[in-house]
Amino acid sequence: MNKPCPRKPLDLTTLLKCFTIDLIQADWRLVVQKLRSQYQPELPPCLQGTTVRVELGDATTALDPADAHTINRAFPLTYGQPLAHFLRATAQVPDAQIITEHPTIRVGLVFCGRQSPSGHNVIWGLHDALKIHNSKSTLLGFLGGSEGLFAQKTLEITDDVLSTYKNQGGYDLLGRTKDQIRTMEQVNAALTACKDLKLDGLIIVGGVTSNTDAAQLAETFAAANCATKVVGVPVTLNGDLKNQFVETDVGFDTICKVNSQLISNVCTDALSAEKYYYFIRLMGRKASHVALECTLQSHPNMVILGEEVAASKLTLFDLTKQICDAVQARAEQDKNHGVILLPEGLIESIPEVYALLKEIHSLLRQGVLTDSISSQLSPWASALFNFLPDFIRKQLLLDPESDDSAQLSQIETEKLLAHLVETEINKRQKQGKYKGKKFNAVCHFFGYQARGSLPSKFDCDYAYVLGHICYHILAAGLNGYMATVTNLKNPVNKWRCGAAPITVGF
Amino acid sequence: MNKPCPRKPLDLTTLLKCFTIDLIQADWRLVVQKLRSQYQPELPPCLQGTTVRVELGDATTALDPADAHTINRAFPLTYGQPLAHFLRATAQVPDAQIITEHPTIRVGLVFCGRQSPSGHNVIWGLHDALKIHNSKSTLLGFLGGSEGLFAQKTLEITDDVLSTYKNQGGYDLLGRTKDQIRTMEQVNAALTACKDLKLDGLIIVGGVTSNTDAAQLAETFAAANCATKVVGVPVTLNGDLKNQFVETDVGFDTICKVNSQLISNVCTDALSAEKYYYFIRLMGRKASHVALECTLQSHPNMVILGEEVAASKLTLFDLTKQICDAVQARAEQDKNHGVILLPEGLIESIPEVYALLKEIHSLLRQGVLTDSISSQLSPWASALFNFLPDFIRKQLLLDPESDDSAQLSQIETEKLLAHLVETEINKRQKQGKYKGKKFNAVCHFFGYQARGSLPSKFDCDYAYVLGHICYHILAAGLNGYMATVTNLKNPVNKWRCGAAPITVGF
CATH class of the missing domain: 3.40.50.450 (Rossmann fold)
Incomplete structure (x- = not known):
């Protein structure tokens, strides 16, 4: 605040101007932070006073x-x-x-x-x-x-x-x-x-x-x-x-607002560079509430909700096809960029991956070493496991969390989907079905940077x-x-x- | 702004309160955004008027x-x-x-x-x-x-x-x-x-x-x-x-402020969970200015500057040792968490990696397919290449950018360092030198989310x-x-x- 407000009363216009200047100062984040630290929350009437x-x-x-x-x-x-x-x-x-x-x-x-x-x-x-x-x-x-x-x-x-x-x-x-x-x-x-x-x-x-x-x-x-x-x-x-x-719940409102702002920045970035698809993984394990609320606030091009995937039993193949169809349809309108949101819990909502994770966790609980797991999976699980890219295989082998879910923050589902979509788009390009520009994905996990925010x-x-x-x-x-x-x-x-x-x- | 400011002049205290309420509303980001869009930038006196x-x-x-x-x-x-x-x-x-x-x-x-x-x-x-x-x-x-x-x-x-x-x-x-x-x-x-x-x-x-x-x-x-x-x-x-x-340059001030805020959030997160080391890669190719300025603004535990690494010819081994020594020293004070910043250009500042990239790019320019590059590297480069984890090998093989630099935004140097540090800390733990808690790294690339910001x-x-x-x-x-x-x-x-x-x- 390098233009401090004058101490004596002024007319509203001057004051408005003065505050506007403070707000748009380079340091507006500090101004907000300072004011916030001094804020006294309100109480509803029923809790005011000493008698309830x-x-x-x-x-x-x-x-x-x-x-x-x-x-x-x-x-x-x-x-x-x-x-x-x-x-x-x-x-x-x-x-x-x-x-x-x-x-x-x-x-x-x-x-x-x-x-x-x-x-x-x-x-x-x-x-x-x-x-x-x-x-x-x-x-x-x-x-x-x-x-x-x-x-x-x-x-x-x-x-x-x-x-x-x-x-x-x-x-x-x-x-x-x-x-x-x-x-x-x-x-x-x-x-x-x-x-x-x-x-x-x-x-x-x-x-x-x-x-x-x-x-x-x-x-x-x-x-x-x-x-x-x-x-x-x-x-x-x-x-x-x-x-x-x-x-x-306490925290949900903040997380959605902070992430929506970052997603909006990325949307602006996509529109500016016009050559990237951003795959953004958000927090949200069994529930995709954060992804849904951020979608309503920031209007990305696509969101994949775990609940919908689970209810419709959408496979990795289905999801890849859905995204590729959207990418292809956008390319036909000369749009070669976009933003796609997904919750970290998505990976457990995909039916075949969920079944694979169950098998892996069961073997881990039996004390099977990670190096040997691949050979002890059932034939179909083994086939799926070997189809997946190397980085995801490693992440799926991580020990489950205390609540038996996979280590969702460590599994880069956004990279898996980006990889599958890129492979499929390249295939469609060779077949002459996709005529857009080269597909470029940028992946992000907005996990920890909002959690400590004001x-x-x-x-x-x-x-x-x-x-x-x-x-x-x-x-x-x-x-x-x-x-x-x-x-x-x-x-x-x-x-x-x-x-x-x-x-x-x- | 669900408490709009009254239209008629009020005393300063009331107005201050009124603005404070506006500022700390859930929608303060929207308030700032709206005010900012109406802002008329200043001109220095020399450019005012029509005669210069x-x-x-x-x-x-x-x-x-x-x-x-x-x-x-x-x-x-x-x-x-x-x-x-x-x-x-x-x-x-x-x-x-x-x-x-x-x-x-x-x-x-x-x-x-x-x-x-x-x-x-x-x-x-x-x-x-x-x-x-x-x-x-x-x-x-x-x-x-x-x-x-x-x-x-x-x-x-x-x-x-x-x-x-x-x-x-x-x-x-x-x-x-x-x-x-x-x-x-x-x-x-x-x-x-x-x-x-x-x-x-x-x-x-x-x-x-x-x-x-x-x-x-x-x-x-x-x-x-x-x-x-x-x-x-x-x-x-x-x-x-x-x-x-x-x-x-235009943009540097904003990028440093936005990233510093996110880094500060992560610092709060580290202090809350008390079990993670965050490795955060920031923008900055030949110059580490963004990483340095963000360090001054947000006070992480450590920053690695490309210029220092290049000037002191620090190898991957040296960097790993430096970080591990800091992690070990902190563990001795019962601190098992921290935040480490690095610029995306760091990878090209590490002398042996730079030389390896030179060889790879030269082979790529000769039309050598990525699958065959490993076998055509010089013996020492081949040894380094094979020492590196699989994900980094793939990223180093990406085509260089138009200015001959590596595709720095795609090379996850933060993950490479986290991987090397984890390996070394585990080794020290077995040797009884490191007595802290299990080392956990979380990696972030703060690349694109600030670029489109206000x-x-x-x-x-x-x-x-x-x-x-x-x-x-x-x-x-x-x-x-x-x-x-x-x-x-x-x-x-x-x-x-x-x-x-x-x-x-x-």
Whole structure:
């Protein structure tokens, strides 16, 4: 900001000009970053002030009644609990109960799963809510994710500690490690930690896997008469933790905006050079939400969605043909460039590759060395494996992740498709069917560069509000719940805050 | 902007709050983009108004007197011309001449080389300057770069045509193709185009190669008594066209800022996950300027500069050792993560790889098929080639670019180094020397995603001013000059505008 705003009041035109100049300065990114770090997220009316009413609804059931029995058996103590709604103290709801007692409590928070922009604001919101209601309450953050929880490595969260992390991306205040709290050994370590640290509440920040673990922990803790209540928070940039109570997840909005901007840059690049096809792989494992939302925001020429590929059972051959047909049709309009998006999970959605991966992972689990796997595959899997280019073969042989999926971030599906398309276009060219310019592919993986980015205002607010809700869930004495906000497409003052038993989303 | 600013004047505090809210909205990127598209770049005082004085200095000589004779012989008509300075009409410089006549002229402009943010503003600046001095003058843009020039494919630039490209990234208004205008056939096609289209001036927008071509064209046109004056404009995101008259190039500022932001995101990611080493390859061929500037802006853990590697003759082995030593030292401090930057040109700076590439390119030029190259390399080159991983071997065998360099954007040097480091760290681990966690590398190429991005304010101003200068060079009747601005680190009102014979920078 090399033209600082004058200090005395000026007319609107001058001020507008002054701000416009600041905004279009070379350093506008720094201006935004600075303003963002000073931003105080909004709270919906129901959470403002120190008095919140909680209304408990009817008992809940699983989405699919067929599952109810199974889930009920697995979660006898935490299944079927009522929905909770948080309302203003003045709300005219006869059954709603005002929580008047706010004893000193101790709460622990752990980042599980992959980092997602604005995770830090969950901590901030929870910390503010704790201190507003009882300044002696304590918030402990576990250092290094679930491993920090097991090892009881904590950092006490204070305003000082938080100061440089408010509205900032990354999980670097606490760090994170493995995703899972699942084995008996891990669950017991978590139980011991909560008992040793005398925690009244344990907040688990993460996606589908982590919230499933949270539900399991809540049940186990209840069975063990542990006083610690477990609360889950929907934070995952993949945006795939969704049900009737969870409209979106913290981080998804930011990731889609940042990636859409980069994709738009690449679209401009494609139009400028007029000679490249860009194959861009985006985050998104089982769900292609990021790829779909980025498509809506940035208008690439083509997107391949994992769900469609799986539903229509499209093979590598089908996908190659679809892309080649589009490339050929564009060439006939004298367009020899384009942008194609795909999610990292696509590779597992292609039926024959999925089956091949299953065979490979099964052999790996049996301890077969990677060098010998090719010779032990079934004949058809072996034929497919040997058809694939060398670099993909190596990547398919990587050990699966803790959730049994392939190491999707390491598998360059965009390069595989680019390779297959190039081969097919060259063939069509020789046959005289393709008459465009030489096919050139440029491949990108937009995986890690958006994950640490500055969160959007929406994610700042959403995460901060969820942090507040965590406190009210604990104050209401609920266990095995997820913090929820609905009506998110409206401004913050219309947001509805609540809590749903985690098992209801299963 | 879901909270629009009130229309009537308010006090500063309210307004500040209002703007702060706008800025930190989810859509701040759109806000910036919209404001940027409405931005009118500044002009330094010397170029304001309709009267500009030109001062011609003494005859210039080549930087290195030893080269003077050679250059003079190659450019007998355009070497040794004086420097030109553009001054305000009121400037008290006795020898400066006021250009009073502004006849109707026709000017052509061509984008050469790779797209660079704010190239469009050169067109805008030139168009404005042309129309201010004579509303009947015409600006033609060549469609599709040098090939559009040869084929005389033009688009007349008007305010309407420009409206959506002002202050925008990419070269998509005109497009571009090959870099070079060099063979006799190409030079003659350019000459014919300029004669046929009755051009008074030809503006060549590009980097080192394109401005070298501009100097050659200027000489050829002068020798052929062609009335078209040739002017070069320093536009290259690599920032490597630098001499005493050219302080930086259009696009470099934007590219460094955008990439530094992405690198900072990755640094946050590294600190959050605490388990990855990120190897990030940046643009920059012969010069590592982008990598160096991004290092200064984003503070990664390590940067490898091509110039240092070449000067110290560091081998692949040396580089691997340097990185491994750093990884090991960090592990001893319990840090198992980091960010390492390198320029795409690094691979050609490593002495033994450079020699290998020379051999490969020589064999390719002799028509040897890629499959047979390995067997025809000299014994030491063959040994190195076979030592390298398969993916790099394939990439080294790609046809060289038009300027004889390797296809640097396609050679994944970051993956090669990550591979070599991983191998060495694993070895040290077995030997008990390395006691850190398992080494995990994530590789990125930040090549194309920044190229089409919104230009920084600096680049908007710089390109627009250079466009104006192009007009004044033509109005002064100069041929074979490059538009220059010095004193760039000061605000625009202190910028000094001039023109230097292109050959002076050789």
